Amino acid sequence: MATYTVKLRQQRQLDRDRLLSILGRFSVHLALMFFGLSCLVPLLLILSASFTDEVALTRNGYSLIPSEFSTEAYQAIFRNPTVILRAYGVTLFTTIVGTLTSLTLMSLLAYVLSRPEFVLRKPLSFFVFFTMLFSGGLVPFYILMTQYLRVQDTFFALLLPNLVSAFYVLILRTYFVALPSELLDAARVDGASELRIFISIAVPLARPALATVGLFVALNYWNDWSTSLYFIRDPDLYPLQYLLYIIRSNAEAMQLQSAVGTISTGQMPTQTARMAMAVLATGPGAVFFLFFQRYLIRGVTLGAFK
């Protein structure tokens, strides 16, 4: 009898534990759902506004569901798409060329710094990684770019800054260090040149790290607006994000027309058009990067431990 009571008590305890754990898991999910949606919802506000009728938006205000559905903002943009298409071209070009150049420079450097037989490895590593400690900052950088390199209003102004990051070189080097040296030696015996070994053996093996670093670099180029703020005055060279900034600051001065093109000022859907521009400029890129988010997650893990 006594053992029975004990068993019953244990059973009750177990049931209560299970109930608590189910409740616990449920509240964890609830909290995460709340935080996750808090990250998404502000962006939906832009999407919803872009599909709202201009007059309704002014009257009813911003909301998560369009108070009066309208595609007028998109129609207005597509009636004269030159500006946004050009900006897309500039952004795509700088992102692709910039990322490829940056990855080439950084992986070459990281590979060389990972070779234990390289006689200059120690001093050059110091030369590279010491830059993680300090920065001259914006002013000398600005003077260098505009007074000495004189690259303002060229593609070089968009491409040159941030080509090499010591931090990414560090990440890539850890990968190259782990390469099996027997493999490299075997290639050497076969008479392959050092560059050939790098291209045919080291790069394919370091592909995961290259993808991760490449994603971060590409994201930086894609979302860059400050470089243009410093160095670009020619509207033909505006990248997407800078175009969005210009549209916003022009709208503040009620001069949207000059940025979007030759839309007649009369029925210009100002607020909704801006939001539609933001959607068109961000949407495709965000979807593309979300598709590669596993590289981002891996990058975070890599970065956290060294």
Next chain:
Amino acid sequence: MDLPVSQQKPSVAQVPVSAPQPRWASLRGHIFRRNLTWFLMALPALIWILIFRYLTLFGTWIAFTDYKVRRGVFGSDFVGLQNFEFLFTTDTALRATRNTILLNVQFIIVTMVFSLFVAWLLFEIYNSVLTKFYQTLLLLPRFVSWVVTSYFVYALLATDNGLVNSLLRSLGLAPITWYASAEYWPGILTLVSLWASVGISSLIYLSGMLAIDVQLFEAARIDGANKWQQFIYITIPMLLPLIVITLLLAVASILNADFGLFFQVTRNQALLYPTTDVLDTFIYRSLLVTNNVSLSAAAQFYQSIVGFTLVIVFNWIVRRIERSDEPLSLF
């Protein structure tokens, strides 16, 4: 794995040919040539670093001159510490310093506490099918630029038709002219900064938690520790190295503000400067808006030198206090 190298015939031409030389000489030539190739491979990146990271350091000289574009960096008149005197007698620089430090401290604390909490939540349900979904949502802000962020912040805070003011009106409260009320912005910017960084930062902590030995949690559970106790007595102590590194890096760059956050999200509204003007926006404005290059350079020099000192000092402190085998310091 594709190894086209091994399929190649060993080419005779690449083997050093000078036959009658002693073996060690040819070997030395070989090693020299290999090192030369390596050096040449690294050269493009090294030149970039030399120009953009080292040569720019000479530009800090501007801080001690009365800079004139036509006369160049070293042709301008030397004025000693005059720029710094001017910098520290204006209220603006002191205000920018105060804002930078206070807001950064706020960002660091809020983001750390919140990210640890979110990471813990993700850790507790890590095997769930929904984990990936939550991670994707939390990472979303990382893909959005500060310009686009400023767009939705405007949709929330616009005076006439912003969502927040609509809600205030429906609650019978008076709407607020957000872009003219500086007192709210430390809070707003903290929220926006948290929104932008919670995904990445909780992922860092989550990967740290996943590396903890499960047996520790098992043992604690058998001893009757509940989830919260496990979090406080196992997770946090085990994550301490990671937390210390994150804090070290954050505190070392306490004088560096995120230019995009402060320039874009506030829409660079002068009315908000009392609480949102930071060193980076001040430097930008002095350089490109008011064109006082020397003053800007002085502020920049002050920011850089304090930053450098903080990195060295904190690295030294961490090296002193570290007890575990795992090194925490950067160097």
